[in-house]
Amino acid sequence: MQKTKLIDFPAIKTACSRCSLQQLCLPQGLNSADMERLDQLVKRPRPLHRGEYLFCQGDRLKSLYAVRSGSFKTYSLGEDGNEKILGFHLPGELLGLAGLGHGEYRAAASALETASVCAVPFDRLQDLADHLPSLNHQLHKIMSQRISRDQEVLLLLGDKSAQERLATFLLNISSRFAERGFSAREFNLSMSRQDIANYLGLTLETISRTFSHLQKDGALEVDRRLIRIVDRECLANIAGACFTDASSATH
Amino acid sequence: MQKTKLIDFPAIKTACSRCSLQQLCLPQGLNSADMERLDQLVKRPRPLHRGEYLFCQGDRLKSLYAVRSGSFKTYSLGEDGNEKILGFHLPGELLGLAGLGHGEYRAAASALETASVCAVPFDRLQDLADHLPSLNHQLHKIMSQRISRDQEVLLLLGDKSAQERLATFLLNISSRFAERGFSAREFNLSMSRQDIANYLGLTLETISRTFSHLQKDGALEVDRRLIRIVDRECLANIAGACFTDASSATH
DNA sequence: CGGGCACTTGAATCATCTCAAGGTTTGTGG
DNA sequence: CCACAAACCTTGAGATGATTCAAGTGCCCG
Numbered sequence: 001m002q003k004t005k006l007i008d009f010p011a012i013k014t015a016c017s018r019c020s021l022q023q024l025c026l027p028q029g030l031n032s033a034d035m036e037r038l039d040q041l042v043k044r045p046r047p048l049h050r051g052e053y054l055f056c057q058g059d060r061l062k063s064l065y066a067v068r069s070g071s072f073k074t075y076s077l078g079e080d081g082n083e084k085i086l087g088f089h090l091p092g093e094l095l096g097l098a099g100l101g102h103g104e105y106r107a108a109a110s111a112l113e114t115a116s117v118c119a120v121p122f123d124r125l126q127d128l129a130d131h132l133p134s135l136n137h138q139l140h141k142i143m144s145q146r147i148s149r150d151q152e153v154l155l156l157l158g159d160k161s162a163q164e165r166l167a168t169f170l171l172n173i174s175s176r177f178a179e180r181g182f183s184a185r186e187f188n189l190s191m192s193r194q195d196i197a198n199y200l201g202l203t204l205e206t207i208s209r210t211f212s213h214l215q216k217d218g219a220l221e222v223d224r225r226l227i228r229i230v231d232r233e234c235l236a237n238i239a240g241a242c243f244t245d246a247s248s249a250t251h
Numbered sequence: 252m253q254k255t256k257l258i259d260f261p262a263i264k265t266a267c268s269r270c271s272l273q274q275l276c277l278p279q280g281l282n283s284a285d286m287e288r289l290d291q292l293v294k295r296p297r298p299l300h301r302g303e304y305l306f307c308q309g310d311r312l313k314s315l316y317a318v319r320s321g322s323f324k325t326y327s328l329g330e331d332g333n334e335k336i337l338g339f340h341l342p343g344e345l346l347g348l349a350g351l352g353h354g355e356y357r358a359a360a361s362a363l364e365t366a367s368v369c370a371v372p373f374d375r376l377q378d379l380a381d382h383l384p385s386l387n388h389q390l391h392k393i394m395s396q397r398i399s400r401d402q403e404v405l406l407l408l409g410d411k412s413a414q415e416r417l418a419t420f421l422l423n424i425s426s427r428f429a430e431r432g433f434s435a436r437e438f439n440l441s442m443s444r445q446d447i448a449n450y451l452g453l454t455l456e457t458i459s460r461t462f463s464h465l466q467k468d469g470a471l472e473v474d475r476r477l478i479r480i481v482d483r484e485c486l487a488n489i490a491g492a493c494f495t496d497a498s499s500a501t502h
Numbered sequence: 503c504g505g506g507c508a509c510t511t512g513a514a515t516c517a518t519c520t521c522a523a524g525g526t527t528t529g530t531g532g
Numbered sequence: 533c534c535a536c537a538a539a540c541c542t543t544g545a546g547a548t549g550a551t552t553c554a555a556g557t558g559c560c561c562g
Contacts, residue, residue, distance in 0.1 A: 086405055101399065144394065148349040151358065198410075203520080205541095206519075456510080456552085460510080475558095
């Protein structure tokens with residue numbers, strides 16, 4: 001009874017064709033007829049709260065997910081039980097791609113804050129892609145970009161110092177916020193220091209000290225999880241100039 | 252005149268349908284008619300010598316390459332000029348995938364030893380994939396597996412010690428050799444200590460010391476680049492058991 | 503045979519980690 | 533609304549694993 005209301009209401013409000021994330025997401029480059037067909041596959045489950053799982057490592061892969069709002073972390077669990085964070089995911093980004101070749105999710109995904117997703121049943125997406133070259137190419141593109149993004153992280157973890165890693169991380173987050181229409185200068189991190197440390201291959205204490213240091217250098221102002229980039233150039237220098245964001249606005 | 256001979260001869264000898272790498276490579280899962288169509292796209296350029304480039308970072312992406320024999324490294328060049336190695340590539344593996352979303356290669360690839368490849372013009376591959384779902388799905392699968400393989404490397408670089416990294420690396424190489432019909436116990440590394448160090452985010456000296464240490468512990472016998480795994484279990488324990496290869500033969 | 507390159511080993515240094523204590527914010531129940 | 537606990541963050545001091553610098557060996561190729 002009530003169920004119908006609860007499902008339909010957000011479905012109408014968030015059709016791909018009206019979604020502000022269209023250009024960052026799966027429908028990018030699709031004409032409106034194709035987008036409509038994609039839209040029919042998409043389910044929009046109830047929002048998740050901080051800490052809830054979207055999927056777990058080893059679950060059978062049923063759907064790919066596009067982040068609609070909020071943010072997620074994906075992480076792999078070692079048998080010693082401790083997690084290693086593989087990535088943070090903002091609206092418009094796809095989750096579950098690594099599982100596609102194995103039929104099961106390769107990592108767990110959990111919400112860092114209240115968050116919602118679009119779920120796309122994978123087999124139906126693949127069927128549709130078989131008939132819509134434009135969708136298929138977009139899928140190729142997204143997967144390829146994911147490969148090159150992961151490789152940038154390899155670069156980061158390869159031989160950079162704590163300062164370089166954190167500075168690069170912040171610039172990366174900043175430009176991803178900017179792409180989504182938020183401020184590149186000032187933003188709230190949705191993840192804890194512990195999560196950042198884990199992701200960057202450092203300890204919580206080192207992250208904390210490095211934040212203090214960047215602040216003392218005048219590159220940042222830090223207030224708990226609120227970050228303001230005061231001197232972007234300084235930060236970029238510290239990052240080792242390996243990060244050149246020609247595009248990002250100072251919005 | 253002579254050109255014709257030189258091109259045709261290897262082309263006949265190495266059609267996908269007769270290639271021993273079929274099951275590891277792009278044609279996996281294709282029926283013979285489809286494989287034939289793929290085969291018609293494939294060019295097989297002259298072999299490369301040690302140190303020669305297959306492509307450079309920033310080159311316009313024309314083809315994907317499948318390693319046919321020998322091995323390659325892919326690496327990204329920082330503007331400070333030093334390289335960061337992103338991966339080592341054995342026969343059957345695809346090169347160039349990260350560039351597909353950008354239209355240009357994101358890293359350089361050079362031969363570690365005399366090596367040959369199959370070149371697949373990317374736009375024609377994409378056209379063909381648009382009409383052959385089985386090929387398309389295989390492409391998805393390969394890209395997805397690449398994402399999850401890269402993520403395993405993130406795990407490795409995240410918080411492992413030098414010993415854990417090198418042990419994991421060797422077990423990984425070993426099982427990849429085994430998949431290709433070579434010995435899992437004894438093999439020649441095609442890359443230098445410097446390359447291994449770079450890849451694992453360590454220094455040359457640390458790699459050298461760690462080899463000595465693993466040898467002293469009785470896990471390995473090392474003679475220059477010839478590695479014999481003496482005590483696989485010991486090596487796996489050192490690797491942190493994060494590496495479980497249920498399948499690999501002791502061939 | 504000689505020169506160069508790849509590798510090994512040692513000793514000192516340094517960045518990050520570990521351990522430990524203290525502070526601040528947030529949420530909860532009285 | 534306050535008191536308290538839990539979670540999160542900061543800072544310090546000492547330990548440690550990897551790096552750097554330096555010397556030396558052995559192998560390959562001309």
